[in-house]
Amino acid sequence: MKDLVLTTLTRDELQALVIDSVKVCLKHYAPQPKPRQPDDEPGEAGQTYVSKRQAARLLDCSPSTVDNNARSGRLRRHYVGKSVRFLRSEVLGLAKATTNHKQKSFNNER
Numbered sequence: 398m399k400d401l402v403l404t405t406l407t408r409d410e411l412q413a414l415v416i417d418s419v420k421v422c423l424k425h426y427a428p429q430p431k432p433r434q435p436d437d438e439p440g441e442a443g444q445t446y447v448s449k450r451q452a453a454r455l456l457d458c459s460p461s462t463v464d465n466n467a468r469s470g471r472l473r474r475h476y477v478g479k480s481v482r483f484l485r486s487e488v489l490g491l492a493k494a495t496t497n498h499k500q501k502s503f504n505n506e507r
Contacts (some may be wrong), residue, residue, distance in 0.1 A: 447482065449464070
């Protein structure tokens with residue numbers, strides 16, 4: 398049988414001992430940070446990528462229109478693993494250019 402050592406602890410000493418034990422347990426069993434999704438990956442100069450579906454929502458068009466814009470060179474494709482992503486800033490720039498073009502066309506019709 399092992400030796401048994403009895404000690405007396407004050408309330409503050411016991412509290413500090415429990416707090417230290419809990420900190421060690423939390424540090425050891427803390428949940429790992431959630432892995433970043435490809436959408437959240439920083440692109441050039443810290444910009445973010447968006448999926449084709451997200452790009453379509455930003456452009457207010459269908460995903461096939463996003464593909465057509467990529468094929469014609471108006472949007473650059475970036476491959477992250479096996480998926481295709483687009484720089485959010487480029488998508489927003491195309492959206493702005495498209496909106497300006499539509500407004501000019503509408504004003505010319507009047």
